[in-house]
Amino acid sequence: MTKYARQILEIVNKAKEHPTAEQVYLKLKNKQPKVVLATIYNNLNMLYREGYIRKISVEGWPDRYDNANKHDHLVCKVCGKLTDLHVDDLTETLSGQIGEEMLSYELIVKHVCDDCKGRIAAVNKR
Ligand SMILES: [Zn+2]
Ligand SMILES: [Zn+2]
Structure with a gap:
């Protein structure tokens, strides 16, 4: 797993608020000022596909991410x-x-x- 993927996984696992990709992006940007939003989306999709995190889709709202429990x-x-x-x-x-x-x-x-x-x-x- 890449450094970004690990940090994104950590952010999602620690978050209590079910963050959107944008919210994950803002948190990671504090630590990694050079990161771009597309990297967040790619890593979130990869983590979701591999079963590390969950994606919650509710009609009318952006997708939110959550721990896999x-x-x-x-x-x-x-x-x-x-x-x-x-x-x-x-x-x-x-x-x-x-x-x-x-x-x-x-x-x-x-x-x-x-x-x-x-x-x-x-x-x-x-
Ligand atoms: Zn309400
Ligand atoms: Zn939840």
Whole structure:
């Protein structure tokens, strides 16, 4: 693995906020001022393909990256914020349903986060 790939993996693994490629870029740029955005995209794709990291795609929002540990996500429909969810593993149930071995599944639960609920309530009061 190249030096950039290692540093990008470290940034994604440490991040709590599910960073986008741009956010990873800004963090790496602090350490590696010469790095370009295309390098970030190439390395993120490589790390994703090789299974080192996860990519979370939600319609209407840029892709976000996350550590590879098994967990699911709650996403705010208004601001797109992702929160980790830990629910029982559905692999067995799902492979039972399809009657064959499965590779993976993505569970994304939508809600309106507390911040957005507060903002909406404030607007409605005016
Ligand atoms: Zn929100
Ligand atoms: Zn996560």
